[in-house]
Amino acid sequence: MKTSLPLGVIAAALIVGAAWAGVLGAIHLAGAASPIDRLETTLLDARIGWVGRRPPPDDVAIVVIDDPTITAVGRYPLDRGTLADIVDRIRLSGARALAIDMLLVGETDPEADAALADALARFPAVIAAAAQFEIGEGAAGAVPAPGDTLTPLSKLAAAANTALVNVAADAGGTPRHVPMVFDTSSGPMPSIVLRAYGLYTGEMPPLTASGLRLGSGELPLDIGWHLPLNYYGPGKTITTISALEILREPAPVEGLSGKLVMLGVTATGVGDRFTTPFDPILPGVEVLATGVANLLDGSSLRRNETIRRIDVTAAVVITLAGMAAVAFLPLAVGSAVAAILLFAWLAVISMAFSHVFWLNGALPIVASVPAVAALTVLRQVFDRRSMRRMAMAQDALGRFQSAKISRRIAEDPGFLLEPREQQAAILFIDLAGYTGLSERIGARSTRDLLKSFHTIVVEEAERRNGLVMDFMGDGVMVGFGIPDGNPGDAANAVAAAFTMLSAVRHRLVTDDVVRGIEAVRVGVHYGAVVLSRLGHEGHQQIATTGDCVNVASRLLDIARSREAAVALSADVVRAAVSGGVILSPQPPLDTIAIRGRRQPVDVALWSVAEAERQAERLVL
Incomplete structure (x- = not known):
């Protein structure tokens, strides 16, 4: 984890840590008594016991x-x-x-x-x-x-x-x-x-x-x-x-x-x-x-001004190195490095003592532990603040980009750097009569209408593991099986087509304020799509493209021309049946030419009444 501490804070902390170690070192160089001596006598007795009788x-x-x-x-x-x-x-x-x-x-x-x-x-x-x-x-x-x-x-x-x-x-x-x-x-x-x-x-x-x-x-x-x-x-x-x-x-x-x-x-x-x-x-x-x-x-312990200077140098170096470790490395790793530095020094003084050199074990401990601990606490405070900001930013980003996509990119920054082809179900839904209504009710009421419409679509899509890919005014594109597919994607898309249409009609179209909405239409197709990042290097979005998307969009035109509410391709119907959704009764399939596409598509159409009855059966 990158440090959350500003460089100025780190520099100030290192200066304070060096000053703290320097003050203790000055006392040590002067040979003045201090509370450190009690810890040092304990460590010294431990070394004497380690060497044993002579x-x-x-x-x-x-x-x-x-x-x-x-x-x-x-x-x-x-x-x-x-x-x-x-x-x-x-x-x-x-x-x-x-x-x-x-x-x-x-x-x-x-x-x-x-x-x-x-x-x-x-x-x-x-x-x-x-x-x-x-x-x-x-x-x-x-x-x-x-x-x-x-x-x-x-x-x-x-x-x-x-x-x-x-x-x-x-x-x-x-x-x-x-x-x-x-x-x-x-x-x-x-x-x-x-x-x-x-x-x-x-x-x-x-x-x-x-x-x-x-x-x-x-x-x-x-x-x-x-x-x-x-x-x-x-x-x-x-x-x-x-x-x-x-x-x-x-x-x-x-x-x-x-x-x-x-x-x-x-x-x-x-x-x-x-x-x-x-x-x-x-x-x-x-x-x-x-x-x-x-x-x-000649076996007296060797401790003189030179040895004391080594003690002070070790205290300053261990303090600064330990603080730098907890400042720049992941906190757990940095804390371990600081502890290893102290244990390494204790090993050094033990080996030196076997050759009668009395290096101070307490000074680096007393110099480094408070400084490293204080910086650790300070970094935890900054880390928590940074994590809160990141969470807020991610939450805010999730309002502009799907939460699934946001989490996926946060976990894997390289997600979709290379385009990926996969099977998915694509659903389009739009409102007929929106243009005239928006002219009549004004911009603010139109915005409220769209917000209510989009809210219904998102709620119904997420109930079926769908992912809203794009809001297009009075139209919405929803993907099932994005970013990762599973065998029930088509079934979820078909079920969502009927329940979404029913929810929009009952919660929105029947409202007196929006009686200008003439109809709600849904089109769904299942097939291969390409997931990729589109846009400028510094401004990108996750896009779903391919023939499956084009066909699903054209199904709305077919539903409009045939005065139907729901248009499902034969491909999505077959895949939905395999996924466990039984459509009963299922209207006959019509082979219909798709504008701009050489191959026609077999399509099943439901009227509003038929779609409402199908929605009731799917909910039950």
Whole structure:
């Protein structure tokens, strides 16, 4: 179906759709939080579930202060002398570096504080500081700028490196990024993830314009130097050892040699907990360990400004392509194309995710679905309006051309481009005395007379599946078997000849106003006709021509000369009998010469009275 939308409306809709996608894209490029993020986290978790669990690198291990540790020690927080013992045992087990996800603020027992400081000084270690943000600060799209920071006891900070443990979570509370650097009041401060990686590798990786310089390569980061996290699996997927095991083992603990150890708290009711795609409650130390592991094995999700630009481009292209589809294609096809575009994009982002590229699935959906849906509704409104106009036009056309012919041409615009020969019955009916009557009653009354006459003829013809082919003043031509023939055409034509004559006489000729009508005559013949389009290329009509039409017309002259009301050719009588119409009594056939025709025609004639009686029998 051709679009009913004006090109100006389509152009305006496309501009609005592009602007809508552009606004959403600008928000996405800025990394600002938006309602789209909730849908994206759902799609992201689906991709993570599709990829499934992944083996973490062997370089990272987690030591946790869990419920058994606190039960055995008998207190929480653990005194710093016990923490010093744990740190020493981790060092003696061969760990290469240590990151402590615990806020060691304030002074406790001086000897215990000193013991912990000494333990940290003997070992490449980093201890946690925490950034404090005002509500609305610290979004993933910019370098976090905390209002304040909680720093460790100065004695401990002097013995080890200090770094921030904050992560960037989505609207559902799932950590999705770890900022690599924070813009604090005292200057830039690294994340504990970045500092731990530097201690483990022996070199602090420098920040570049869009990522981290790792060895000879560069790891791209998201806006504001945020590391997108790529989780390995549920809790304890990364090697996890209880601190109680560390305290109980007299010898170095197996599984820590040569590794970066993350030390944190997982005891019930203590420490931070996060929801992740694999685990409803994952300790914060495991989230941080995931970030360090991502840096070490290079498996962090790839999402940077370039990826975001691809997201925006896809959103704009899918929106405009989907809108163009529903604007120019049949509506069902266009809607399917728009849906296929979205599903294709979802397939693309799924395949990209298997290669750690985080393309946005929500942005093209939110950009295109409202725009395509709005244009679909708009087109439906225009389509309905156009269909109403077409129906009105077809109805109006049907008043000038037969409804059968109008529908046929509407269904098949090529109908009768080539002439077609077929069998049909042709009926002519006219009024005798019309000329004198029209002079007497005037033009307006003559028009009313003709309208009444034509109405009767049309009604009687359509009752018998006849088709009025032409109105000729006081004469009418009716075809039976046009545009498509059937075995009962002749029978219908013969029956209509008598009932039509009777109806005209009783409903029109007996009216006092039109007493000038002297008689009604009907002629019917059956034979071959040619259906074709006649006229100019830009102004045509469906015409029925051939000897059958000429003979039927001449039968009116025969009826007039013989003072008969109905003249039927022998051909139509025989065909009518075959179709089930029995004429009783049937007058004898007269062989009559037809003016302008070499062959005479056998004709049966009925007077007015005989025709009226025949009509009564046919109606019964």
